[in-house]
Amino acid sequence: MTLRADARRNRARILDVAEKVLVERGTTVSTEEIARAAGVGIGTLFRHFPTKEELIQGVFVARLHRLADDATRAAASPDPGAAIAGFLREAAAQGEVKNALAAMLTSAGVDLHEAAGEAQQEVRRALGTLLRSAQQSGAVRRDLEVADLIGLLAGTSKAIEYAGQDAAARERIVGVILDGLRAPS
Amino acid sequence: MTLRADARRNRARILDVAEKVLVERGTTVSTEEIARAAGVGIGTLFRHFPTKEELIQGVFVARLHRLADDATRAAASPDPGAAIAGFLREAAAQGEVKNALAAMLTSAGVDLHEAAGEAQQEVRRALGTLLRSAQQSGAVRRDLEVADLIGLLAGTSKAIEYAGQDAAARERIVGVILDGLRAPS
DNA sequence: GAATATACGGAGTACGCACTCCGTTTACTA
DNA sequence: TAGTAAACGGAGTGCGTACTCCGTATATTC
Known part of the structure; x- marks a missing residue:
């Protein structure tokens, strides 16, 4: 069931462009505009994502995968305390995009946990190992659980949004x- | 320019019901459904809020006013440290609603700061006095600014969202x- | 370099929803 | 309590937009 080369290219391109456009202009942008921005016909867009909602979910899941990669890399670090700090800074900085996407999904009445599915588990697993080693090294208080950390990450990126470009x-x-x-x- | 009694009643009722419905089902609910839930004709709804967007903004601003009230009350407390803690807990608990609303507005491409306007200033002022007295009493680190506190409040309520009903x-x-x-x- | 399965493009369609309009009703005023 | 300005209700309208369909093009296979 391998996709034809052009199909795979187009699918990736749509996801990529859709993320940018959706974040910039909100969920209200028409699918047609996304297709145009991706240099693709509407027919093509709808063959890859039979529903606008599925497109948005696709973008969100792709974002989560990238987050999971970062988390896995951080979890492999020898200094878990520093790693968690770095990860927090990084996730916070790039988090605006994820925030916007998550906001879209929820405001469109989609259940996030359901939509995220497998990708969510990846993130959870990676953050789990990161957290545990940080706790063992004494860098992080021991009563925290993975879910707390995830919440705090989301919260931090939200908080950062309000700071805008002010680095301090x-x-x-x-x-x-x-x-x-x-x-x- | 005083509104007729029934008009004032209806306006309040619409705002009230709209908040509930919007948070429950997202921005995609039709204005008609909101009107029906409020026990009001569509005509009436649109006379009070000429645009769906203005309705949502209205709901948001009303929410901010209530927040400003809470903040003012907290700022008057004799123990600013405790007050700020209580306020954080309270705001976080009720914050889901505001989160959802803010998410709607941004995902609809509305500029929050512009939409919030005067109400935003109220909140800022009240939190400013609260923060300053908390800092003078040594309860809060001195390098923080009001904007930081606001960001952290938003962040906290976001983080709390992930905890769901788990009180611990x-x-x-x-x-x-x-x-x-x-x-x- | 055929042959064919796979993917593409975009005009067209159906539908939902924001918003209008105006005849009817209700709150105020004296 | 009559008169009137203000507000109400909801059928109707037009537009925007998600999605379909199918003739055309392009990758893949031998």
């Missing part, structure tokens, strides 16, 4: 979270 | 933030 403010906010992660309960 | 998890997350607010830079 971003750093203050990340600082607050990092200190909170460290402090004993 | 909610408390752990709030704990992280509170510790972070306290710790010296």
Whole structure:
């Protein structure tokens, strides 16, 4: 069931462009506009994603996969404390996109956990190992669970959104979270 | 320019019901459904809010006003440290609604700061006094600014969303933030 | 370099939904 | 309580947009 070369190319291109366009202009953009931006006919777009909703989910899942990759890489670091800090900064910085996408899905009445599915599990697993080693090295308080960390990540990127381009403010906010992660309960 | 009694009643009722319906089912609900839920004809709804977008903004602004009230009350407390903690817990708990609304607006391509306008200023002012007294009493690190606090509030309520109904998890997350607010830079 | 399965493009369709219009009703005023 | 300005209700309209269909093009296989 391998896709033809052009089909695979187009699918990737649609996902890529759709992410940009959706984040820039919101879910209200027409599928036609996305297709045009991707340099593809509407027919093609709908063959790959039979529904606008499925397209948005596809974009979201792709984003999650990339996040999972980052998390896996971070989990392999020898200094888990620094890794978690770096990951937080990174995720926070790039998080606006994910925020916007997640917001779209929920505001469109889609259940996130269902939509994310397998990709969500990947992220969870990678963050799990990262968290556990950070806790064993004493860098992070022991009462935290993976779900808490995920929530805090989402929260941090949300908080960062409000700081806009102000680098100092971003750093203050990340600082607050990092200190909170460290402090004993 | 006083509204007739029934008009005022209807306007309030629409705002009230719209908030509930919008949060429950997303921006995609039809105006007709909102009108029906409010027990009002579509004509009436559109006389009060000439545009669906203006309706959503109206709901959002109303929410902000209530938040500003809470903040003002908290700022008047004799123990600013405790007040800020309580406010964080409260705002976080009720924040889901605001999150959902804000998400709707942005995903609909509306500029939040513009939409919030005056109400936003109210919140900012109230939180400003709260923050300053908390800092003078030594309960909160001194390098934080009002904008940071607002961001952290939004972030916290986002983080709490992921904890769902798990009260212990909610408390752990709030704990992280509170510790972070306290710790010296 | 045929042959064929696979993918493409985009005009066309159906439908839902935001918004209008106006005849009817209801709150105010004196 | 009559008169009137203000508000209401909801059938109707037009437009935007998600999705279909099928004739054409292009990758793949031998």
